[in-house]
Amino acid sequence: MIRATNEGTLNVYIKSLENQIENKRYFLQQTRNAIQKLKDEKKESKSTNEVDEAIWQEFLRKVMFFPERSDPIGISLASTSLRIRNKTSREAIESLEINYKNTNAYTSYFKNINSDLEELVNLIKQRVESESNEEDPNLILLPSQKNKILRRQLNNLIEEYISIDLLSSQNMGSERNSKRVKKLLSRLINYDDSLLVSDFFPEYKDLYRLLSKTNIVDVIEQESTGEKHIRLLDFSSIDL
Structure with a gap:
């Protein structure tokens, strides 16, 4: 009805x-x-x-x-005009809302990038400061810090000089023998409890003699088995 x-x-x-x-x-x-x-x-x-x-x-x-x-014509024209303006205004508002959301998304994205970059810069600064402090001879370091520096220096010495000289002197320049030497030295640096003196003989006896003469290793003999274990000195120990 x-x-x-x-x-x-x-x-x-x-x-x-x-x-x-x-x-x-x-x-x-x-x-x-x-x-x-x-x-x-x-x-x-x-x-x-x-x-x-x-x-x-x-x-x-x-x-x-x-x-x-x-005046129906005037009212009709006014109503049509208002409807058109209302429609266009809504479309403009929707467009502005979309642009606003996109702008907020872009702003949030770049804020996150900026935050990540700031964090990266801070980490780089901390690393530079840390490395600078490690190289400062007047800086008082903890035993653990000293141990870290000495182990890094020892690792560089073995990788860049000892292993190369050893392989060259014994004509063991093959890639296979190079890997074996590096693996053996890596076990020593990482304090492998299963590393034995016998692991150095006969191929790497010169390396063992070099380590012994420099007094950077301990040889511990087990009474039960008679096996001789070789261990790198703990540079963080207060007994050194």
């Missing part, structure tokens, strides 16, 4: 608009005819003066337009 009433009201409104448009067309044509008549009469009189007063009076007696109180 309500739907039928709404449709009836809409039909009446549309019909009213059609009548108003037709009336305006009619009155517009009447106005054009009246103006043309004034022009024609002036030409016939061949006068250069203004239009005769009597002609003006007759012209003004004719009603050219009867405005509706409700």
